[in-house]
Amino acid sequence: GNSVTQMEGPVTLSEEAFLTINCTYTATGYPSLFWYVQYPGEGLQLLLKATKADDKGSNKGFEATYRKETTSFHLEKGSVQVSDSAVYFCALTSNQAGTALIFGKGTTLSVSS
């Protein structure tokens, strides 16, 4: 079945540093891919998405490109801020349960000033 592998954290960066969080997936068919973010004390919220190969999702300075050839959907940001400190989850649509999302384990990002 579909699955997601996400880089282990925590990731610790200084403000204005470049961020990459790796995400690879295994899937049959063409699932949609997502990045969700969980800020401290808040629920998960959708950060960005891509629905087909070569699509680039972007939001709040974050970007991720749906790479079918490498089965990847890495999250990047050119200059992180302290307010970006959160847990980031890569996710895709389950193929067995088309109404469910399969999430990676999450990567904790801590940005210091």
Next chain:
Amino acid sequence: KAGVTQTPRYLIKTRGQQVTLSCSPISGHRSVSWYQQTPGQGLQFLFEYFSETQRNKGNFPGRFSGRQFSNSRSEMNVSTLELGDSALYLCASSLGPGQGARTGELFFGEGSRLTVL
């Protein structure tokens, strides 16, 4: 517009007991999904309800059950609690069945943190 509301936020139970968690979706959303979040297994899908019917179920034992009411509010129940059931239980709402998973437009509550002693 109010978000997804989950109650209680925190609770402590002992092994063998049962627990009921409640979720009120965003107004106008008719689909409710439940996920379990643990440090070891991450986020795992439990089930989805739409129009008071379970549409899909994840790979969890029968001790985990749920229901949805006519006003779209949902409850989940875990019977005969085990230590491994300690987790953050997240509820998410979307407009229609499967829509959240297809579009990512899934709105999560802050969760109910269950500790089983």
